[in-house]
Amino acid sequence: MGKEKYEESSSDEEVNSSSDVVEASSDEEVESSSDEVEASSDDVESSEDESSSDNEKVEESDSSEDEVAPRNTVGDIPLVEWHKDEEHIGYDIKGRKIMKQPRKDKLASFIEGADDPKNWRKIYDEYNDEEIELTKDEIKIIQRVISGRTPHAEVNPYEDYVDWFEYEDKGHPLSNAPEPKRRFIPSKWEQKRVANLVRKIRAGLIKVSDQHKEEEHNVYSLWTDDTDSVENKKHGGYVPAPKPKLPGHEEAYNPPVEYIPTAEEINSYELMYEEDRPKFIPRRYLNYRSVPAYDKGVKESFDRCLDQYLCPRTRKKRINIDPESLKPKLPSRKDLRPYPTTCYLEYRGHMGPVNCISVDPSGQWLASGSTDGTARVWEIETGRCLKIWEVGEVARQICWNPSPDRPILAVVLEYDVLLLNSGMGDIDIQTKMKELLHISEPGATEDAGDSKSAVTWIQHEKHDGIRMKHFKAVLSIEWHFKGDYFTTVVPSGDSKAILLHQLSKKHSETPFRKLGIPVTAVFHPSKKKFFVATKKFVHVYDLSKVEKIQKLETGVREISSISIHPGGENIIVGSKEGKMCWFDLELSTRPYKTLKVHSKDITRVTFHRTYPLFASASDDCTAYVFHSTVYSDLNQNPLIVPLEILRGHKPEHGRGVLDCKYHPRQPWLFTAGADSIIKLYCH
């Protein structure tokens, strides 16, 4: 059977190659077509030589039918319809028309078909317009296919198994052993293990969550630009080129008039910086062909090459920080009202620079001392000068007694301190003051032991007060808050530099022996503490034990004045180089904050008694007003906000504002100037 098949296929080849052979072979097999079985035995011998010769072709002949190019090349078109009226049915491979075969009429063809015994195996190929006569083998195949067998008789589905592998004498043979039984029965140990787990689960030792966990879908966006993703950044990243602006109407060759810049605009471009100048200036051309070549084309492509060569696109690590955000967040000045802003009142009358001012504790009177040798008392409300003392020397400092029952003024002159009765207060107070400021035995109250006593208390006849004669020049004076004790500083006094005086006993003493050159000394506003400022340090003393508690390092060149916050835990120090230091005694012995505000010497720093304000006055003719909130919570640092610069004084001999003091009850600041005017700044 198989050999027959070979023969058939080879003969099929011949059908296509030459029509004569087809005729011959087909003639041969005409008789045997009805009974294949007998005929096949005959054919075996006859076609044996042929089959051997054709074997090579058979090798490649599985798709031989496909390879035979059809004569017609028109493709899969409805031939009947399209070429119904044509003389040709298509074109061959060379483009020549394939003419239609002369059409036989039906009768003739019927007669022909009736005559021809092979007519039953003829098929009309419409595409090539020819009749094909099926061979005997082809018919056989068709018959086998119809009967459901393999098309070729030689295929044996039950061939013997030929083992591909060799087993004998091989090191690692693929085992041919049958599967052992253990492969098919469940494992005993696994069963034990499962039983164990089940027991544990039942006992509750292993918890199995019933909730079926939804698998998280790994969703990622497919189309978005992931250049900024974390993954991308980690590996250096892909940096997309900046997108160029799309061309608009202005880049047309004949843009609308509104895009054309006017002559002034073009001129204004000339004044701009190169970078700010627009890159493209729209122009109008009558037609497209008069548009000139792009003049910068070569340069730009050269620049582009340079860019690519020299500046590879890498991500620049630039930190964009708004400078505003680096500033400390301070509350708005509006929320910190009231504070002094405007000068409304001036106290005129002094003939020389006003060195010092002091406001009486009730806030009704202002005392001032000047280089013109007078001390004056002013009415704050109206600016009226009420009293003038001709002290004859430069008044360096003036100080009201802080006790409202003792309207006494202490005035520092060169070597003297005058205690004057201000004359304020009612009759009872006045009589008391007269008693207080009276010394029965002049000169007797001094220290008897010292050969050269530091202070001599003398009755001052002219001004009805006390004159305290010091042995060296006095620099400053400060009252204790209760109004009985006060301290004077004699910088050149060595061991007697700081003097403590008691008014009621008219007694003086020098409790602090070893000191540098003191500048100023103040009492703590509520505790028994005492602050002495030398040129660079502030020493804190305990008055009850007379010992040093703290030493504050200011880090400034020369201290000019200090002031204690009414709470007592904060100090401001003003220096001669214009720096101001804020100390928090609880925090550190170093400044909490150093403010460099003035361009010249700070002459005075002062706290307000009730409002959260402090101020500094300087020789640069300004006074600065600051807000300072001191929190009772020790963890919170004080809040310092600069509020206002007060100007108005005129410089005189290189000096500006010589003193500043706050009103005790109003948010008002008094400033004393070298221009011999005292100004009141109100809120």
Place this chain on the structure above:
Amino acid sequence: MEPNGSGSDASRQVQVRFVTRLPPPLRVPPASMAVPSHLTRFGLSDIVNLLLKNSDPDHENQPFDFLIDGELVRMQLDEFLIAKGISAEKVLELEYVKAVAPRKQEDPRPHDDWVSAVDGSNSSFILTGCYDTFVRIWKSGDVSECTHVLEGHTGAITSAKFIDIRGVENEQNFHLVTGSKDRLLRLWKCDAAKRRGDPIRVGAYKILAGHTSSVQSVSVNPSREMICSGSWDCSIKLWDVKESEEDGDGNTISLKKRKVNSKTKESEDARLEGAATSTLVGHTQCVSVATWPDPDVLYSASWDHSVRQWDVPSGKETWTMVCGKALNCLDIGGEGSALVAAGGSDPVLRIWDPRKPGSLAPIFQYSSHSSWISACKWHPRSWFHLLSASYDGKVMLWDLRTAWPLAVMESHQDKVLCADWWKDDSVVSGGADSKLCITSGIEIQ
């Protein structure tokens, strides 16, 4: 009309009708007329004067002020209409009133020192207090004539008030009270008998002692029987003067003998002392003003930034308003005598309405001054007019119906310390230039 020029201006006209409440000779016909819209009050004033002249050839030109919907016109008409959103289509009713402006500046009355207190409640005399510790009484008239000098205080006078305003012509006696920085109030009586020559020297018949610090202000109650005083000792004291007047008349009942220092001359004028009937405590700082406009209600202003209303019979505070500035002056007046005007340590004159519930914001604020305000006074009869004096040397007249001052009087060369209305049509003011200035001819209907 010009043939072509300013055609557009001429076309912008407003239909107006002039109405007034002035007496007939000053009334114009009520017909409406078209006026150019760019006119200001001066142009409108010219038109009214022209109309008046048409009806009465003897009419003398005088300035008028114009009110639209109760607001004074202080700009061009069209600007005003736009600013107020008033339609220019309708006939605009312009009410005209006589313009309030000072017409005459009288000779200043010279003093020896700063004039710190003035009272103009008596129509024929002016009372002034001075920093030289004297209180003076000036007679009205063209010649500056000081009739009385009241001496006795040892400190600057801060406040001086007539207790009775009877004495015009027939009444011969003044009854006065003064407060001073020497912590005392003094009551005075003097005879207004006409006399030529030197002023009469008068001494106080009674001293009211009790304040422990400067007395800043004195005020008389409406029944003229009590006075109140505010002081630097943070208290307000009320004093009965009716009784003391009788005492003064009787001059027999001895009260407390004042402590007298033998050295001084006080022994010769040792006199009766009175004590306060009650003390109102509440302010925390200097009480700069206390006024007593109503028999039961007393107002006070203080440097502790508050205005307080006190109920006199109970002595309790009934209303407190904090304004943020130290206050120097206070006056009650205006609509229904209920508005509070106060000025202090800033250049803004503020007016509050205590009847308005829930809000403590001032209803009017006038800020044309450039320094502290030292005095403010409502006009005794008008609801709209008040004056203010300031340390910048200016006295300003205000009308509540406009935000600009009606008139600015710059007669002082230095701080103005006190000011008051006098005879309804004059303003008297004293200042740090030691002068009492009188500006008269201010007609207020």
